[in-house]
Amino acid sequence: MGLRQLHHFVTLVEQGSFARAASALHLSQPALTRSIQALEADLGPLIDRSYGKVRPTAAGMLALERARRMLREQRELRRDLQLLEEVEIGTIRAGFGPFAASFLLDPVLEALVRRYPHLRIDLETADTPAMRRSLEAERLDVFVGESRSLAELGHLQIDRLPALETAFFVRSGHPLARQREVTLAELRAYPVAGTRLPAHILRFFRQALHEASGGSGPVAEDAPGLMTITCNDMHALRSLLLAVDAVALVPVAMMADACARGMAVALPMHPPTELRAQYGIVSLAGRSPSPAMRAFTALVHEAVAQASGDAGP
Incomplete structure (x- = not known):
């Protein structure tokens, strides 16, 4: 049993016939038949062929649910591996305000280097007005800073963090x-x-x-x-x-x-x-975030959650 055979089985059930499934899979019908027969040799009868239309047996229904889950996880794994590769060869230019830097800079930088050792990283600390100017001049991709003063600026996108x-x-x-x-x-x-x-x-x-x-x-x-x-x-x-x-x-x-x-x-x-200071992750609105920016944002949220837990009652 392999993921390819499970993909063939799911497509067969969804298409309802060997002919349509073979066409959707760009296979010959005999090749698809052999693939399904090999799967059934491992798992038992999965297809009821007695009604002139392909229908899953009771075992086939169970296998169908599991197969869809496995194929979805395969797609997610491929996506995550692709994201990792894109992050590894990318660059992140990020800023931290003084308050955010005091407890976020160390864990975020450490996590970036540990998870993406080949990522090029350029970090700075400055106050919000200075980082805003750098962002608008495209010298920064993103920054973590005080966000209340930026709330009315439509050209900025703010991913709000819990109040500091x-x-x-x-x-x-x-x-x-x-x-x-x-x-x-x-x-x-x-x-x-x-x-x-x-x-x-x-x-x-x-x-x-x-x-x-x-x-x-x-x-x-x-x-x-x-x-x-x-x-x-x-x-x-x-x-x-x-x-x-x-x-x-x-x-x-x-x-x-x-x-x-x-x-x-x-x-x-x-x-x-x-x-309480209103803080957020600030970037330019209307821009698709790079893989490195998405990774940076995720790590900031992780560090904030960890700091909130450590400083709890």
Whole structure:
């Protein structure tokens, strides 16, 4: 029994006669008959020929279902092997925003190299505006970055990822780590570090600080902000907050290990501040993704799922 014989059997049942099946398979009718007879020699009677039309026996119905499944899996295997070959000889030029790079870049790069060792890879980290310009200039194929500011741009395609949870972290020995509640105003007694934030987040912090100090109405755009240190290298921010009495706004997933080891804590902000960043995989709309891009996208989703599990309750 072979897949070729199973293909002949499925085609015979679907066509309803040896003549039509032989024509569809580009075989002579005697050759098709011999193929079916060889299959029946292995599996038993599969075709009832007593009605003048080909009909499967009870065993034939069971074999038909299994044969269709096996042939479908054969087609999927061929497709996957073809995709693998196309990825191997391709190139991927991808970008990561600072937050995404902090916990996605390492596992995605490692998986790309492990699974596709001959793939040419060009990765960069930058903020969303810079990566958008590179994408539009076709210097990047795809990037993972903050997506809220891009939502209204019709020439971009956004594969949305789960919202990225962030928090203010300090080292375990920081004076604020002992408090049951911490306000935004209290953070200003210490260096506050973070990446270059989107404009709407900067406005949110300025307004919150303005109201906390007794102000009312909209705050001026040039009012002092919360951040005193801006750095797009998330690993540098992590090292900073673990070394000195600074506060850093970083992804929760990035700090899971340090918190589990008692090295850092997330500050209990009051009032509670919902700090979730909208992230997505961004590419140019209307373009068919290359095999390498599809592989990259799949690996990003895998890494996000893994990080979400690791940072779970």
